[in-house]
Amino acid sequence: MSQHLPHRTLATTIAAALAAWVPATQAQQAATSEGEAQARTLDTVIVTVERREQDLQKYAGTAQAIEQDEIRQLGINNELRNLQALVPGMSMSNQEGNLEIFIRGVGSANNTELGDPGAAPHINGAYIPRPRGLGGMFFDLERVEINKGPQGTLRGRNALAGTLNIVTRRPDFHDFGGYAQLEVGNRGHQAGEFALNLPMGGVAGLRVAGYSVEKDSSFENAGASQHLEPAGIQDEQGGRVSFLYDAGEGLTVFAMADMGKEGGTGYPGANIYTAARAGYTPDDLDLRKVIYRGPQGVLDSTNWGAMTSIGYDFGPVALEYNASYRDVDYQQTNAASDGIYWPGRNIAPVSPTNPDGIDYDLYSTNYWQTQSQSQVHELRLSSADDTRLRWTTGLFHFEEDQQVGYLSLVDKGRWYSGTEFTMPEVKGRSSAIFADGTFDLDERTRLKGGLRYSREFKSRYGIGGNWALGLPGVGGDFATRLGTPGFEPALLKRPNFDVGGLTSQADLARFLLQGILREGGNDTIGQQIGGVANGGDFGCVDRPDIGGDTIDCPYESWVQVSGIPGQQFGESRFSFTDWRVGVEHDLSPDHMVYATVSSGHKAGGFNDTFDPEDIPETFRPESIVAWEIGSKSSHRWFGRPSTFNISAFYYDYTDQVFQDLAVIAVNQDGEATGFSLVNRNVGESAIWGVEAESVMRFGGGFMLNLNALYLNSEIKEGTVADVRSQNHDAGGITSLIDLSGNELPLASKLTFNVRLQQTIEVAAGTFDWQLLAAYRSAYYLTQYNNRDVVYISDTAGTVDRIEDAATAGFPDRQRGETTLNAGIGFTTLSGAWRFEAWGSNLLDNDVSQKALVGSGINVRFLNDARSYGLRARYQF
Template sequence: MDNRSSRLSVAIVAALLAGTAAAQEIAPAQAAAVPPSAAEARAAQQRATDLDSVIVTVERRAQSLQKYAGTAQALSQDDLRGLGINNELRQMQVAVPGLSIANQEGATEVFIRGVGSSNNTELGDPGAAPHINGAYIPRPRGLGGMFFDLERVEINKGPQGTLRGRNALAGTLNIVTKKPELGGEFSGYVQAEAGNRDQKGYETALNFPLGDYAALRLSGYHIEKEAGFKNVGLWGHLKPAGLQDDSAGRLSFLYEPDEKLQVFAMLDVGRELGTGYPGAGVFRAAQAGFEPDDIDMRAVVYRGVQGKVDNKLWGFQGQVRYDFGAVNLEYSGSYRDVDYFQINAAADGNSWPGRDLRERPPGEPASWGGVDYDNFGTNYLQARSQSQTHELRLSSDDDARFRWTTGGFYFHEKQQVGFISLTDKGAFYSGTEFTMPDVDGRSWAVYGDGTFDVNERFRVKGGLRYTEERKSRDGIGGNWTMGFGGDGGVFQTRLGTEGFMPALLDRPSFDVTGLTSNADLARFLLQGILRAGARDTMQQQLAGIVDGTRPNGTCIDRPDIGGNAANCPADGQHSFIALGVPAAQHGSSAFEFTDWRIGAEYDLSERNLLYATVSTGHKAGGFNDSFDVNAIPETYKPEKLTALEIGSKNSFQFLGRPASFNVSGFYYDYEDQVFQDLSVIAFNPDGEASGFALVNRNVGKSELYGVEAEGRFRFGAGFTLDLNALYLQTKIKRGVVADVRSQDFGNGGITSQIDLSGNELPLSSKITFNARLQQAFDVPGGSFDWQILAAYRSAFYLTQYNNRPVTFLRDTAGTVDRIEDSATAGFPDRQDGFTQINAGAGYTTSNGAWRFELWGANLTNKDVSQKALVGSGVNTRFLNDARSYGLRVRWNF
């Protein structure tokens, strides 16, 4: 650790001791405070009870949040609903400092304290592990559809490798659903809501007691909402990205015949429909001299194909627990099935002041001021996953002096993934396809963890977990190459027009061995189309090659395919053809690693806890696309994070009312960090690089440290104030990679390198501060409550490039052509600091039967970039949800 880190460590320890001392001193100082009124006393007592009863299961045991020796937050269903965080997972980050959530192509990306993963391919894994009722979710698609009829959502910060295991590098997000209620009468609720952007929806839950020991709970929800984006182009029939039409249902069963046995089972189903997930292409606006803050990033020029998403998912999980007295036995298992399909909402970037949005006449160059609306180039994604987890766990009684847990974990996932990126009107390049009908991933682990009471106040703890991981994949990957010559030029290929549908996983064959003749290549390309578009030319151009009637294909000369500079030869065939198909992809990897943790806890009093822990976490490794070159490593290792955390948790009396103040300091050592790089996979006859591929490499190492503090204070008249602050420093210590911003496809794809050392990790604000003020009080006929949340985040970078200049190369020898600042090159990379406001208010009748709520999220309608996807000519921002507000009515019975 350098001097700065050492100074920080001293400051952290001082803050912990000061916080604990202050907490201890406040209680007696306030003993003589003016006593609250009877009503205030009852409200304070209730809130004190609520505080002590906030339960988390971070350590695989139910325990009070104030007794957990670590940093975690728990948000109840009421918290989420009151702040407008309802079926919108991305808004969770407003209430949780250090949490960043984005959605790219339906995949939820969770970062905690700057650590996470943006790899959404079939080989990628999340860096912060999502769970539902403690069951691991490998493909976090459709998680927003789980946000109904909940008990709480737990966010656990820091590596959880020992007890949570797989891919809990940054921490975990655990969605805990509402369990059936035993021993009562038939009960439930019905809720309806309406809001801006034509939002309408409902939520319901019905609880069916089955005698005194069993119960069923049936719940469901539906929501429709217009997009926060808008189409400012001429093709007004295209709906913008972000439109929602989501439904889900859940059936839960609970059986508890006595204090020893508990059986829980849950079946859930869901479906997401809409127009795809929002992206704002700011590359061309930046080149025109406009920063993202200078334009309306929700104003997008849509063209070509209509965006669409259809995500079908279902799952089943079960848990059986039995208390043998000194030992508890638990089995839990889950199965999840995800079937995701998306047509990307095709766009010509964003609008900016002075941009010409007229339709570009056929034949005019792309640099002409207008927009080529008749361009159907876009992306199609089909992603399926069938996963199962099984865990058998033994644990001691919660009251034992040595509390231990041990168990075994098994995970198996089968995936089938199809992806194709089409270039309509392409010449020599018409798209890229990666279709993998067989992807297999497995993981086995055994673990043990324990806490020993040295005496009544001092405890030590430790844990160990051993894991083996295996992955394999078979399929195809590479470019669709189609070059058709004519007299005086080259003809383009129209591909993807109205009605087009790729075959993807419905291909009749994935065997590319022995495809040498043009007829074989043409046949394989045609097998990639399930249904041709109304104005496609590819099938006509290739049909004669396949059946042998026209060995050079059928020449088609139409103004809309850009063939104005070429003429068809007299025989109606092309003067030459050049065809290429994706190559076979076969990959596998196998790794083993060990996670551990050690720690100590000391109770200064019943209400004051000091703790220190050192723990590790891993994110699974994998393998790269296979090419017949030595420059690409076959596999990449798992990432590893080692974390030191020192903290203090304190409950005390403030102004005669219950309060709490917690503070922790942490230091992370992030090793074997994976960055994406580019490697040469092909050379032209002159020996110059002519083909590149993205490669995952363990070339990074980073350091993170910071301080996090939270406090809850209660005042008279029913007021409660929650404060939460995070100071975070991140620094990449090592990492030299290809700068994909500089890739020049017009010059063989040559790319410069960039040294990332000294840069900050993406999505890591230095300062995050949340303040939440609530009040509840009696009114005639019932009670009224309101709350407001103000969340501030300081500026952060969206990629690892950190606004560094872009170096463009003239040749593969590394000769520099020019150096441009990132904004001029089209890659502004900084999200300025911002404050977001959420608020809610509600009235509940005295008998609790009716509840009326007003809520608002992102009330100032602040546009915030939550991640960026950059590449050659690409700078796509994924934004937060636009302002939303509305009214809910809930009937409890």
């Protein structure tokens, strides 16, 4: 007798073990062949999560596909982040126009030019490296696919947490038609959308679509400067042209070009730090009442792209070439604020020149500029779908060029008047070779496997650091005005980015002034250091609007331009391998069980340059290995077709990147005197959970969708700098905090949604309605998990004081909330007209979806407030 189990016997043993875990129900065993056929066709959803079209019920993994009609009818519209109400375990937020996606507690909040998403976004399968303006792609869709868990083999780059794929509507070869849609709603909502399909001889088609939306902000200006509009006002337009050719002779061509334009007042955040220090919790206050002051928030963003897919089917194999190009040009002036309003707070300072506190003459704010040009190329060779071994292999290449600028101004600044990070040259490159396949051991059992080898490269050149000024007057105070009305930063229009050899006061002053494209009407910096740039003296300015004590001219003898941004350079190179193995077994034609192990990575990178003589410190790619077992079944429930899917998973999350502290300056005695935060691989976490979903049909046209996730996340190790405790009086030193035992940010233990729908045929047409209730339990917004803040005063770790997180201004727990969406519609008998009413976040809950914390900062980025409206659609 052989001492080794044959492959078929081994697979049967695994399948039997899975069958014992999820036994077939008695109803399934007794189902008739006719009933099974009906169950198999229940709500068949074709997806491309494995890079091939397949029934979602036949996919061995956890994924969701949400159709365009479902999205529209529930009022999600172009608010892409509202999609999370339909997807348990997914969290989406928007910071300065960058969409952050977390799935099952895994993602990335690094929005810098060197950061990468942790959940990879795609459009029609094409990777998007900078997820800005994705809401502008959210029209005329087929569906949105969300794949949960690492997808390193199938999707590759930065699919650590999973993927989100926006699938647009493709042209139809045969029918001329389209639609026109208008809608109105609360907060001044006005929107329009259209699509036109043009068949071309039965072998090709052209589709043109577009949209426009205007909507007022959900935030309120609670300050004295009522001429300022709050952040969050939307003004967006987009368009798309698609072409498809297929003559049935093996050659297929798909091409698409799209463009989106975003205006308005920028993406809103609410700083709760001062309110928390005053003793208020986020639940006590209206987080949408913000005290705006200074410059008006302005957003100007253009996002366009083109893609093509050319395939030829040779019969036994098919060859496909995919290419895409995307260009992002994003600019934003932040709507500056003094945080949120709380009862009794003065909304403007009272002074001799402002006795009534009616204006806040302070123009500190942030300026952002991001430009990205990226291209993706992929060559794939695939076997036919009807073979015993179905395989895909190919090559992948990605390139990105970025130019980014950031300027943080401190109007009436003391000792410094700004921080600038401007990078005219940032490059990223990734190449991979991959293979993936499924082999039929027999008619019921399949083995799956895949391998992908990737190489990553990043580099950067530019400047970064403080604009440092010391301008005290004799016997008086010191201040500089910068950024007042009319001010424009130079950013990428700077004439020079080389700071090598700039040491004299004239050189330093000249470099700072080159960062200003146009001075503001009340700025003083030109008068103060303009002469120095030309080899002359400092100009002392004594004006009552400078703030604090006015300057007593002349200046002290030791006035100086203390510093300019330092030279930034660096590069990183990494390579890694992703893989997956798995087995599927059909217990019946309508019941599949599976087990998989897969891996994924998120790209590594490097930190800022602190010493021109040193090579910047790098951090390695993050990695997850995920185990998952599951069952997917279609069955008869009380005589009605239904589905029930369940999976259990465990993630081993290693090389996790957290912010740590680096010494960037020492005194003559070798003692550390300056500190900065850097990214380091100092974390490891474990994540496990169970997810279940079911679709059930009832009599009377009712259908019920249930989806639930239990998630447990725990940081196993990670001692890092606590940015909340940064002590700038001691060079920027922070205390250290051990994160072990904490939960991952944004990882609710329990999320579930219930969606009830009904369709009723009446004499004049079809009436339908649906109701979505989504619950998400409490979660932490940061890795600190409301732990106490320990302030230290020196490098020896001498404790100055300890404060609980709320008292220190950093409460970071979001309580559990239920989100309620609803839609009701009527379609005429001819199908030409449809009328809808919709409502989103009908309970009007304010939910913090992200927190940005630091010294004196606790900015919350919120969900969209209650929205509702009416829509009319004409289909032709």
